[in-house]
């Protein structure tokens with residue numbers, strides 16, 4: 062892409078998601094099922110997004126960051142994943158979660174600004190060991206893929222999660238990686254009294270990655286004061302952290318691919334509120350005249366040619382359901398005509414995805430084929 066094509070206003074914020082990124086795990090961590098909840102919540106904000114299904118990464122791409130035998134054992138459910146289970150649906154989701162991070166980084170490099178992977182569970186994953194809800198290190202998988210593809214000479218990993226990115230650091234050390242700028246705030250900051258000092262430093266942390274072609278930003282929600290595994294930043298301070306990251310990166314023309322990272326408050330809505338704020342300040346930091354006045358309009362993602370058909374179909378139809386929901390929420394008649402009749406919709410078995418049990422929304426209602434029972 063020519064330099065003149067970069068930095069054009071983004072009509073939509075690109076978000077890489079498909080239902081194959083989801084798994085169902087009983088755990089302290091909501092990571093396995095948070096991608097869908099986050100995207101659903103963002104769409105309800107009325108911020109125009111392009112929801113694009115990512116391609117899964119290959120075993121070879123995972124094995125750039127991880128021991129190949131470990132990769133095989135995880136994907137074949139012969140060893141424990143980061144949730145300390147051998148669940149097949151977790152294994153199946155992992156190429157897609159790392160794939161979303163890689164796709165977001167590639168996209169940010171192309172548009173010169175920003176893209177999003179609604180993913181978690183990366184930074185504690187080591188070269189040959191899963192740990193602490195993290196199985197594969199999608200940050201390092203992405204960095205190594207970008208380098209190998211010649212898309213980036215240097216990659217920044219700005220990890221502002223509550224917890225130290227020990228897995229990231231271990232992989233860097235194990236492989237002798239010399240092209241990644243890794244900064245993890247947990248090494249220095251943990252206390253409410255440090256909040257103002259930390260926020261004052263964020264612009265220089267971003268500027269310190271000016272020599273990177275792209276920055277992978279972990280916008281963790283778990284530093285929140287009410288988080289059971291966190292405890293030092295308020296809601297407003299977390300939003301200010303994100304605003305400073307995006308504003309500085311935009312001013313310095315450093316592309317950013319961001320993800321969700323941690324967040325353990327219950328109910329999940331409290332965590333989603335923090336991720337909503339990250340998306341809000343992201344949208345504000347990358348303004349677009351073409352987005353003004355769109356209100357609750359949603360822009361469908363174009364899909365990617367190499368993606369699984371199942372994901373593409375699901376996401377496109379799912380957006381339509383969400384568009385209905387966003388346009389009618391204020392009147393209390395959420396998505397009239399698209400409600401599933403108690404799980405009886407024949408598409409459910411084929412695609413197997415529900416939007417959320419509270420709203421009763423079926424993700425796979427087809428365009429032009431609303432459920433007649435609703």
Ligand SMILES: [Zn+2]
Nearest residue numbers: 222223224323
């Ligand atoms: Zn964390």
